[in-house]
Amino acid sequence: MKRKLIIFSVAFIAIATLCSYVLFPYTMKLRTGTGYIDFEITGAIGVPTSFSNYNDYGPVLYNTLIKGGGGDILGDNNLPKFNVTYNTSAPTSVIGNNRNECGVGYNSDPDAIMFTHNLFNGSYIYESDIVVNTNFHSISSTGGTYDTNVGSNEYDRVTASRHEIGHVQGLDHSLSNSFLMYETISRGNRKTYDGDYKAGLNCIYYDSCAPYTGTGDITIETKAQKSNSDLRQLSWKISNNNSILGFNIYFSNKELNTESTYNNQLIKTEIDSSNEYKFTVINNSSNTYFLEIVYESGLRTYKNF
Amino acid sequence: MRKIILFLCFMFSCSLAFSQLKKKEKLSKKQLSEYKIDYSNKMELLNLKHSADYFFDNNVNVYKYNELKSKGVDLIQVDKSTERTYKSAILFSNTQIKGTVVKRVYLDDKDSFFRTEISIKVDKSYYGTNLKKGEIIKLKLQSGKIGDDFLKVSNEPDLFLGESVILYLTSTDSEKFKKSLEGINEFNKNYKLKGNKDLNIIYSKKNSKVSNSFVLYKKYTVKNNIVFNKNKRKIGSLDEVENNIELISKINRL
Numbered sequence: 001m002k003r004k005l006i007i008f009s010v011a012f013i014a015i016a017t018l019c020s021y022v023l024f025p026y027t028m029k030l031r032t033g034t035g036y037i038d039f040e041i042t043g044a045i046g047v048p049t050s051f052s053n054y055n056d057y058g059p060v061l062y063n064t065l066i067k068g069g070g071g072d073i074l075g076d077n078n079l080p081k082f083n084v085t086y087n088t089s090a091p092t093s094v095i096g097n098n099r100n101e102c103g104v105g106y107n108s109d110p111d112a113i114m115f116t117h118n119l120f121n122g123s124y125i126y127e128s129d130i131v132v133n134t135n136f137h138s139i140s141s142t143g144g145t146y147d148t149n150v151g152s153n154e155y156d157r158v159t160a161s162r163h164e165i166g167h168v169q170g171l172d173h174s175l176s177n178s179f180l181m182y183e184t185i186s187r188g189n190r191k192t193y194d195g196d197y198k199a200g201l202n203c204i205y206y207d208s209c210a211p212y213t214g215t216g217d218i219t220i221e222t223k224a225q226k227s228n229s230d231l232r233q234l235s236w237k238i239s240n241n242n243s244i245l246g247f248n249i250y251f252s253n254k255e256l257n258t259e260s261t262y263n264n265q266l267i268k269t270e271i272d273s274s275n276e277y278k279f280t281v282i283n284n285s286s287n288t289y290f291l292e293i294v295y296e297s298g299l300r301t302y303k304n305f
Numbered sequence: 306m307r308k309i310i311l312f313l314c315f316m317f318s319c320s321l322a323f324s325q326l327k328k329k330e331k332l333s334k335k336q337l338s339e340y341k342i343d344y345s346n347k348m349e350l351l352n353l354k355h356s357a358d359y360f361f362d363n364n365v366n367v368y369k370y371n372e373l374k375s376k377g378v379d380l381i382q383v384d385k386s387t388e389r390t391y392k393s394a395i396l397f398s399n400t401q402i403k404g405t406v407v408k409r410v411y412l413d414d415k416d417s418f419f420r421t422e423i424s425i426k427v428d429k430s431y432y433g434t435n436l437k438k439g440e441i442i443k444l445k446l447q448s449g450k451i452g453d454d455f456l457k458v459s460n461e462p463d464l465f466l467g468e469s470v471i472l473y474l475t476s477t478d479s480e481k482f483k484k485s486l487e488g489i490n491e492f493n494k495n496y497k498l499k500g501n502k503d504l505n506i507i508y509s510k511k512n513s514k515v516s517n518s519f520v521l522y523k524k525y526t527v528k529n530n531i532v533f534n535k536n537k538r539k540i541g542s543l544d545e546v547e548n549n550i551e552l553i554s555k556i557n558r559l
Binding site: 153164184 | 355385386387388389451454455456457458459460535
């Protein structure tokens with residue numbers, strides 16, 4: 001009995017430990033606060049505010065303090081505006097080039113780099129630092145100010161700054177390169193706050209993750225639609241070949257697995273080799289159906305039937 | 306006659322001197338300078354006018370412009386945008402492997418530049434550091450736990466336990482990475498880092514001479530023999546992606 005108890009305890013601890021490791025990243029949702037926040041940016045981005053004590057966890061060259069309370073961030077007039085100024089006396093960091101452009105972001109230019117550190121406590125961001133090196137000011141490949149557009153051969157520091165502010169607000173990267181929160185940037189391209197950005201803020205701050213159309217690279221191409229209020233079978237195709245990873249499918253707010261039930265009716269879901277999805281509703285009632293694809297990033301594509 | 310032939314051979318070899326990628330460490334200072342001029346001229350000829358230093362520093366083989374383009378690496382696009390496809394990113398990484406995430410440790414050290422160490426079991430090595438199947442390497446990330454908090458760096462991807470991945474890496478033993486430490490130290494001088502410690506000292510204390518450690522440039526996920534990028538987009542079958550990585554690496558280093 002004692003041996004069984006020990007084996008059970010060890011197994012329990014092992015499974016609990018494993019689960020905590022596996023699940024931990026998923027608890028790190030890019031969310032902060034509820035309701036309203038107000039932006040107060042202390043110092044223009046790029047001006048070092050070192051020797052203040054609100055970042056104990058350096059190394060960060062520049063700090064941007066975001067304060068909470070008041071103001072509707074979703075109103076166009078309240079979206080964060082800032083001037084981009086640079087302190088040329090600060091050293092030229094070479095991290096952009098030599099940390100091997102860790103993955104993604106506005107850091108792929110050989111000399112200029114901009115990215116964000118978000119410090120989470122639970123699911124709350126309580127401190128953010130936008131890291132920007134002085135090359136964003138000085139090298140010929142970067143340009144643009146708040147009032148002056150970027151040159152055709154330059155990377156736009158205003159777009160990069162706006163993108164990083166998005167991270168400060170809790171947004172992750174978008175999947176389409178037409179949006180501000182996409183992870184990379186092209187020369188001569190200026191982006192501003194867009195529907196994708198606002199949809200993200202709505203989701204974070206108002207818990208209103210309503211479907212937002214046109215955001216993704218997934219389109220639902222139906223082969224059979226609801227007819228005579230009696231849906232028997234519906235097929236659709238994921239057009240970007242993204243059939244396995246990165247999204248979940250919901251049918252009238254119920255997540256679809258290979259076999260599901262809805263209104264006590266069995267729904268069979270099949271996926272064939274060409275990314276074709278098909279489900280069959282057996283003896284269904286005439287409900288209105290809502291087919292939705294939800295990306296891991298929270299963006300959604302949906303269709304009513 | 307023999308002298309003429311020798312002279313012509315000499316002239317011919319001179320004209321070919323910089324017609325291909327050179328190992329910079331084997332060149333004298335003068336040769337390096339001449340090579341850089343030749344490289345810049347080649348860049349100009351190809352209308353790659355924005356990224357000369359960047360390409361040169363990363364040993365991008367502009368002499369193989371057409372061959373690279375035929376394999377889907379368009380240097381013009383690389384020059385124009387920060388977007389890197391899995392093919393073009395090969396040019397900026399010196400190690401590419403397929404592996405499995407087997408362990409994650411949060412270093413929990415405020416003074417450390419890296420806060421997470423991820424163990425990767427190597428399944429296959431495509432190019433770069435001589436890694437063998439089954440070998441465990443350590444991947445260093447800036448993101449990670451600090452006490453009860455979690456620091457998320459926006460340009461670092463997440464890696465999950467059990468995930469099968471293709472990684473583009475740079476060894477922390479490489480000159481390239483050592484140079485980055487100089488940059489990071491410079492970076493820290495202007496920040497109130499506790500104790501203002503030299504990261505070279507901090508870092509070297511925690512690593513043996515051959516550290517078997519790497520920093521990450523790109524991550525791709527492998528699932529059901531299909532390869533996905535960070536945005537969960539399918540980029541190809543595993544066979545196709547592996548073949549391209551090996552082929553493009555080979556073209557670029559020739």
